[in-house]
Amino acid sequence: MVLEPLHIGTLTLDPILVGLVLAGLVVLALAVLAVVLIVHLGRRKHEASKQDAQLGELRVRLQTLAEISVSRHGELARAVNERLDRMTHKVGTDLNDTARKTHDSISKLNERLAVIDTAQKNLTDLSSNMVTLQEILANKQARGAFGQGRMEAIVKDGLPIGAYTFQATLSNGKRPDCLLHMPNTPAGVVIDAKFPLEGFEAFRTARREEEKKLASQRVRVDVGKHIEAMAERYFIAGETQDTAILFVPSEAISADLSEHFPDIVQKAHRARIFICAPNMLMLAVQTMQAILKDVQMREQAHLIQREVATLMEDMGRFRDRVLDLQRHFGQANGDIEKILTSADKITKRGQKIERLDFEDEAKAALARKNGVSAASSAQMQPGADKTQPRAGEAQPRAGQTGSAKPAAQLPRTPKDSQPRSTGPRIIRQADLLAGD
Numbered sequence: 001m002v003l004e005p006l007h008i009g010t011l012t013l014d015p016i017l018v019g020l021v022l023a024g025l026v027v028l029a030l031a032v033l034a035v036v037l038i039v040h041l042g043r044r045k046h047e048a049s050k051q052d053a054q055l056g057e058l059r060v061r062l063q064t065l066a067e068i069s070v071s072r073h074g075e076l077a078r079a080v081n082e083r084l085d086r087m088t089h090k091v092g093t094d095l096n097d098t099a100r101k102t103h104d105s106i107s108k109l110n111e112r113l114a115v116i117d118t119a120q121k122n123l124t125d126l127s128s129n130m131v132t133l134q135e136i137l138a139n140k141q142a143r144g145a146f147g148q149g150r151m152e153a154i155v156k157d158g159l160p161i162g163a164y165t166f167q168a169t170l171s172n173g174k175r176p177d178c179l180l181h182m183p184n185t186p187a188g189v190v191i192d193a194k195f196p197l198e199g200f201e202a203f204r205t206a207r208r209e210e211e212k213k214l215a216s217q218r219v220r221v222d223v224g225k226h227i228e229a230m231a232e233r234y235f236i237a238g239e240t241q242d243t244a245i246l247f248v249p250s251e252a253i254s255a256d257l258s259e260h261f262p263d264i265v266q267k268a269h270r271a272r273i274f275i276c277a278p279n280m281l282m283l284a285v286q287t288m289q290a291i292l293k294d295v296q297m298r299e300q301a302h303l304i305q306r307e308v309a310t311l312m313e314d315m316g317r318f319r320d321r322v323l324d325l326q327r328h329f330g331q332a333n334g335d336i337e338k339i340l341t342s343a344d345k346i347t348k349r350g351q352k353i354e355r356l357d358f359e360d361e362a363k364a365a366l367a368r369k370n371g372v373s374a375a376s377s378a379q380m381q382p383g384a385d386k387t388q389p390r391a392g393e394a395q396p397r398a399g400q401t402g403s404a405k406p407a408a409q410l411p412r413t414p415k416d417s418q419p420r421s422t423g424p425r426i427i428r429q430a431d432l433l434a435g436d
Contacts, residue, residue, distance in 0.1 A: 147193035147249040148177055150278060155180075155191075158285035163292060170240070174233045180288060182241065183295040189288075190234040190244040191281075196222035200253050203260075216260070223257075223264050231271045243272045245284065251277045 155164050155178055168179040168188075178191040199219035206212040227246070234244050246268065248254045254277035258265060268275050276284060297304075 147195060147247060150249045151178060151191060151193045151247045151281065154278060154282050155285060158282065158289055160292070170234070170236060172233070172236060176234055179240070183292060187239055187241050189241045191247055192230055192234070192244065193247040193249070194226070195246060195248050196226055197253065198222065200256065203256075219261060220264060223261070224267060227268050227271050227273055230273055243274065245281065246273050246275045247281055248275055248277050251279065
């Protein structure tokens with residue numbers, strides 16, 4: 001087979017030569033590739049050893065890091081446990097404190113609730129009482145009985161029995177609620193407790209201005225008619241005073257009357273009728289009580305003077321008896337002083353007896369014995385008609401006769417002539433009386 005030459009443009013190439021050149025190039029490329037592979041494998045071994053060293057170092061570091069992590073984890077776990085314990089203890093303490101405070105608050109709340117229940121009960125009772133009072137005030141008869149009861153209680157508390165009469169009948173047939181008896185006159189003071197309250201109730205419950213105006217007009221009409229009726233019924237010359245009392249059973253109504261209806265008050269004053277609330281009526285009753293006491297004191301003035309005179313006589317007798325008692329006390333003091341003087345003398349003599357020296361007494365007795373012997377010799381001499389007491393012996397007492405033989409001259413036994421012993425001797429009464 002004959003290869004044809006290759007024509008590239010104007011250039012003609014031999015196919016065999018081209019094949020050889022290409023084969024040489026392939027062989028050169030393979031050689032270069034082999035060299036590159038050998039170099040690369042050498043580098044790979046060096047890098048592998050280097051990587052093994054780095055891996056070992058990295059393994060050591062990882063192991064150290066693991067140990068550090070374990071220790072840090074243990075410390076962290078311990079710290080977390082301690083903090084959890086502290087938090088648990090604190091939470092438990094806070095819960096106990098909160099529970100205690102809650103219990104105390106609940107206890108106080110229960111106490112306050114009990115107080116509130118009691119207050120609510122009292123309010124309920126008060127509401128029922130107010131309803132009852134409203135029912136009483138709504139009924140004329142019940143209202144009159146209510147005012148009559150309050151007025152009677154005030155009068156009974158302030159005045160003695162006999163100074164007042166309830167539902168007394170006058171000469172014109174009218175019966176006032178109370179008649180106060182004045183001293184030194186038969187005319188009494190009339191008290192009326194039937195105050196009209198319907199208009200005041202309407203005035204209190206009115207909300208609009210027109211309603212209040214109508215209620216005010218009704219109050220003026222009702223109270224004015226009642227004042228005129230009292231002046232016509234209860235003013236009787238010689239039987240009642242020219243002044244009467246209209247009792248209002250409520251301080252609030254009296255204040256409203258004085259504040260909002262001064263014309264009615266002036267009209268009552270002109271009619272000599274005084275509108276009195278419970279406090280004013282109590283003051284009037286106490287004033288009348290003082291007047292009654294003063295009148296009774298004047299009526300009993302002579303009895304008081306007689307009792308004072310009797311009291312002065314009793315005081316005179318009391319003074320005389322005190323003076324007698326003082327004189328007896330003076331005599332008793334003198335007797336006590338004499339007794340004290342005798343006691344002092346007895347005490348001194350007892351002290352003198354306690355201070356006796358028995359040896360000195362023995363010597364004095366021996367001296368007295370020698371003196372007695374000499375006296376006996378002198379008595380035997382002629383002309384001796386009197387017996388002289390020996391030295392140291394007791395003198396005869398006052399009131400004794402000269403012939404009385406002294407106690408010191410009693411007959412002596414032969415033992416008296418013998419010398420006495422130096423021991424204790426018996427002290428005789430005569431020696432004590434002589435002061436030895």
